Amino acid sequence: MISCTEFIPAYSELFKFLDKKGDKEAVMRFWENLSDSFLGNLRDLAERKGLAGCFEYWSHSLTEEAADFRMSLDEDKGVFEIEMRYCPSMGRLLKEKHIEPYEFYCEHCDTLYRRVLEPLGFKYEIDLSNCKDARCKVIVKNN
């Protein structure tokens, strides 16, 4: 069994494998498929509860992933934000000195979640400018 605690390096290797098979395009196709097929829980929560559903979804996953983060929801302003101070995924890849993270690893968070949230009418922004240091920022707004 590949433990769930070993998944992130296996995931990064998958992106590299797909990239070798069909360039970044093949990786993007996988992310799109994963978003459509695997993120039903986020889709359902965001559809039923709006930004509060986003808060509920990420409060569960980010605590289980032991992330270092600040997450806020202001329902009056219609804004949900995640300030990722140390991403558990990229952090894990940076810690493993014997493997090289997939060059565009962090972009999966852009494709996966944008593809769920924008069709539901939310505005999704992600700042990946510091992602190689395991830091990023996500803002989801009501349109």
Next chain:
Amino acid sequence: MSDKIKVIDCKQSDNEYLHKDFHGALCYAIKYLDDNFGEKATEEYLVQVGKTYFKPLSEKLKKDGLKALEDHWQYIFQKENGKFRLHYEGDKLVLEVDQCPAIAHLKEKNMLYTERYCQTTVVVNKTICQQAGYQCSCEYQLGKGKCVQKFWREQK
């Protein structure tokens, strides 16, 4: 603070790292590779994982013998609350899994399950062992989350 404002502020040390939904993402990846690139490609991918990420485990196995694998399985199956037994049959290390935590989670959460999922164990174990001069076997019961894995040093 208004009840319309919610904040969570967590440090890494506040929580234990154990996100079992990742088993679902890996299972989905296996199905995706099988469907879009064929089973041979899935095997190539798993060999790559075995040779790259698990390289330190192969090196430890080569250096320290089966104790390296024993410690590895003990750690991950305990962390994931699997039901398992580890023992030796002569020179062979035997891992008997009565409830695979990955398959149990997939079933409990009603996540996608492919019968090819256990190939992750078969191929990755084989790769880790081959790199270290060891052999292994894995007999699993499809969809039951039960298997018997054996590991031994290659005869020269």
